[in-house]
Amino acid sequence: MGKYPVRFGDGGRVEMTEAEIRSDLERGTEDAAERGNVPTLSEDELTYLLDLFKCRDRVVGVEEGKECCLTYDNMTSKIERAHIAISKHQQLQIFERALGADTLELAHIDYSFKQCKHVMIYEKPNMEQAVLYTIAPIFYGAMPNMGLYSIPDGPVPNPGDLLPKGKFEEAKASYDQMIEYSVKDMVYVGSQMYEAGADGINFDTTAASGDAEFFAALTAARTLKDKYPEMGIEMGMSGEFILGMHGEIEYDGVRLAGLYPHDQVKVAQKAGVTIFGPAINTVTNESLPWNIARSITWTKACSEIAEIPVHANLGMGVGGVPLTLEPPLDALSRASKAHVEICRLDGL
């Protein structure tokens, strides 16, 4: 029986038979369906994915007419991180004029709202200049990164130190304090950038610190949307599942801990978010057929229920893209095509 070149979630190459690929696709979709209480992929969709992995083409692409819009995270650090001496302004121009970017994003290399707050006096003129020479819509982006507000990086007693000691109420009080500080910073940075001409704000890697951080980002989004009704707001997530680090936090009557993407998008819509980005973490010791089937199961359920555009996260280690610094084109192109076509995505 023939074997096909496939990869694992860490990017490592492996050869699998058709039956093995099929089995991993089924296990992947069943894992997501069971955890998230969403439907598994249909027989046709599994066959589509099987054919995609049996195809020996090095790079694949979406059918004509199914192209979608791309948004980014930390755009103006991407080329710089390849150790190319280049300014943010030049990176914006390269993305718009050389890399076919549908949208742009100005960002600070230390990509957290708390850190961005300190450089607003420099970032504001950067945005004011950027909107003069660019054409595509432009975001300012950063991560809520609530961990920065607790000791040793911030002023608040660290819930991670309090919880093991059984100090549950003190830990919850810490989260409440961190929410207050982070909302203040996100609203400040968002306001400054919108008033410098940005089309929108991107909350990236949201809820990395769990339900408290998700609540803070939703609250900041609502505050900004009320303040600037025309503002575009993108909210990209950090993982498929909201960790219940606090456990009791609700947004508009919905408990945030434990939400999967198809429920996350509902609260995001209520908060005034205009583009939602589900993120499904890649499991490195499972194959890419397993990871992609699993990711698409959740992302499809999210896209089907969403009233706003869905731009799934397909960066390093999410959305069936291998967790490796230089993603192989065979793997990335299959993840990209499969997500866009099966989930009928608005963007990536």
Place this chain on the structure above:
Amino acid sequence: MGDPAGMHAAHAVVSGMGGIRTAGDLVARMQLNRGMRIDAAKKYVADKLGLSVSDIHDTVVMNEVREDLNIGRVNESPGVAKGIDAKFLISDLLGLKINCVEMFKKRVGI
């Protein structure tokens, strides 16, 4: 991370609309500022341009259309709208307020 060829260029080739090479920036504006989903956003832009949805993905068609409408393109020729100038025209074309355009008007009193 720092692999624009493996990540950003690849997604753009595999799935992206193409930005200002096509009408990707215009469709993205309708998503971002109006919360339109992809099919509705593409149809809205195609209708405003008087084109079919298929045409707005096409670099050859859109290069000519963008030149005719003076809304910016990759290969800029002298004297045509660039940057904020193009966005003034895009704002009118799409019937959409663009934040930086409104701020520009306010700053210079127009």
